[in-house]
Amino acid sequence: MxxxxxxxxxxxxxxxxxxxxxxxxxxxxxxxxxxxxxxxxxxxxxxxxxxxxxxxxxxxxxxxxxxMAEHGVFVHADGSVAARLPVEEMSDSGxxxxxxxxxxxxxxxxxxxxxxxxxxxxxxxxxxxxxxxxxxxxxxxxxxxxxxxxxxxxxxxxxxxxxxxxxxxxxRHLGLYVALTDLPAEARTDRADRTSPLYNYPGHLASIARYRNKAFGVFLFRSGLLDYDHRDLDAQKKILLDAFAGHTEWKIPQLLDAVRADPEFYFDSVSxxxxxxxxxxxxxxxxxxxxxxxxxxxxxxxxxxxxxxxxxxxxxxxxxxxxxxxxxxxxxxxxxxxxxxxSVTDGGELIVPSTQEAIDVRNARLQAVAA
Missing domain, CATH: 3.50.50.60 (FAD/NAD(P)-binding domain)
Structure with a gap:
């Protein structure tokens, strides 16, 4: 045919x-x-x-x-480790x-x-x-x-x-948006530390994911369904930049600079x-x-x-x-x-808790499991 x-x-x-x-x-x-x-x-x-x-x-x-999941850690604003990403929850089998x-x-x-x-x-x-x-x-x-x-x-x-x-x-919108941006400055072949840090504040996640000689920034934030042209790169960048505006803790400013410079920035709803x-x-x-x-x-x-x-x-x-x-x-x-x-039952509460209390509870739970 x-x-x-x-x-x-x-x-x-x-x-x-x-x-x-x-x-x-x-x-x-x-x-x-x-x-x-x-x-x-x-x-x-x-x-x-x-x-x-x-x-x-x-x-x-x-x-x-x-x-990658084996290297994921949740971090505090100063970069210190808050908890480790639970690898067993991220896979079905070996x-x-x-x-x-x-x-x-x-x-x-x-x-x-x-x-x-x-x-x-x-x-x-x-x-x-x-x-x-x-x-x-x-x-x-x-x-x-x-x-x-x-x-x-x-x-x-x-x-x-x-x-x-x-x-x-x-x-069926699940209340989240995701964005990805290239991080050439983080993609070094001589980097000994392959840790992928994830930083939360209520309703938001900013992360650096590393593998081999590559690195990219990951953003997630909570929002209702937005009306925008999903092919308009500038409109997508503005939504992301506005969602994280005013936050200078951890590495958020550097990650947002990477968004501004990325010609193939990815942005979409989690739906x-x-x-x-x-x-x-x-x-x-x-x-x-x-x-x-x-x-x-x-x-x-x-x-x-x-x-x-x-x-x-x-x-x-x-x-x-x-x-x-x-x-x-x-x-x-x-x-x-x-x-x-x-299987999508928690609305992203593991990786994007909606409140500071939920962030603290998650970190404490993961610390107890790792102990």
Whole structure:
């Protein structure tokens, strides 16, 4: 089949790989001008480890494994250690693979069959499903026809909006925003201390995450859903800078300076997507576009991999009958999604306590566990 995958993140790459390995002609279109590799390290967990093995990429993922959680410490304003991040609460088992996002993305991209057509700097604009195929008009002005269209374009999915309606109908905001910024000054290969410090004040987190010769700043803060253009970099920076304005303790001023200088600063809400169904006609959704579980679950990457595997496998088993395949794909993926979404129960209280009392209680609890 001739299949369009919209979105070049982990879900899109995994879907293109699974489909390409089964002989389909895949076109992968990505709005960004290059492979998206920015972001915090991510986890491959549970059955997704086995699916990565079937894709043929597991040995490479194990070679690139990192262990950031083992170095995480909560700190006071003066930098002294308040408590250690509980590693046992951050993983399911010893088989979990924590990996840099760029390593996973590049590994999947490198494994794509040569027949896969990757188009950067473009995105879907109009989708017309006439029952026999899908006519796709792109922002660039070009038009093509595909047998199937798969939306793997994330939390703010254009595919979902075009086919199922506005994002507001499906989003469930969890009361937090997250931001990431590059910290080149902290990324030194000769640094002996690999500690990743996390500093809290009520409703806010500022952190430095280090792995290998890289470092990035992480911010989380509590807020209701904000109205802004999620593609407007300056607007995103202003929201973050305003949220941490007036705080000069710890390393917050230096981290905010890094935000101002970062051309690929990342900012978004911590939200979930809940939909009654993930497919309509010849168009289906995969990954966060269908069922974002939010970063607090730690399972978004695993869901992207399992969804890609189930969808491709069901298309193969159904002999290309997309109606049967899409239904079976959703039936198999739903339990994984519900588990991941339901695992987000504390609203981020472990890492972003809402009050100073809650911060103190958390630190005391973690100190007692470590004693």
């Amino acid at each position: 001739n299949i369009l995958v919209s979105g070049g993140g982990i879900a899109g790459l995994a879907t293109a790989l699974e489909l390409g390995n089964r002989g389909h002609q895949v076109t992968l279109v990505e709005r960004a001008a290059h492979l998206r590799v920015t972001g915090a390290p991510i986890d491959v967990r549970g059955d997704a480890v086995e699916f990565a093995s079937r894709m043929g990429v597991l040995p490479k993922l194990r070679e690139q494994r990192i262990r 088989d979990d693979i924590e990996i840099a996002r760029e390593d996973l993305a590049r590994t999947l991209a490198d494994a794509l069959p040569e027949s896969t057509d990757i188009v950067f700097g473009d995105s879907v604009d109009v989708l017309t499903d006439d029952g026999a195929g899908v006519d796709v008009h792109f922002v660039s002005g070009r038009a093509e026809r595909f047998d199937l269209v798969l939306g793997a374009d994330g939390l703010h999915s254009v595919t979902r909006r075009l086919v199922f309606g506005p994002e507001r109908d499906y989003v 979930q997507i809940h939909m009654p169904t993930w497919y309509r006609g010849r168009i289906a959704l995969v990954g966060d576009a269908a069922h974002c579980a939010a970063l607090l679950s730690g399972r978004g990457t695993s869901l992207a991999i399992s969804g890609a595997h189930f969808l491709a496998e069901e298309l193969e088993d159904a002999g290309g009958d997309h109606t049967v395949a899409f239904e079976r794909y959703e039936q198999r993926q739903r339990p994984y999604v519900e588990f991941a979404q339901n």
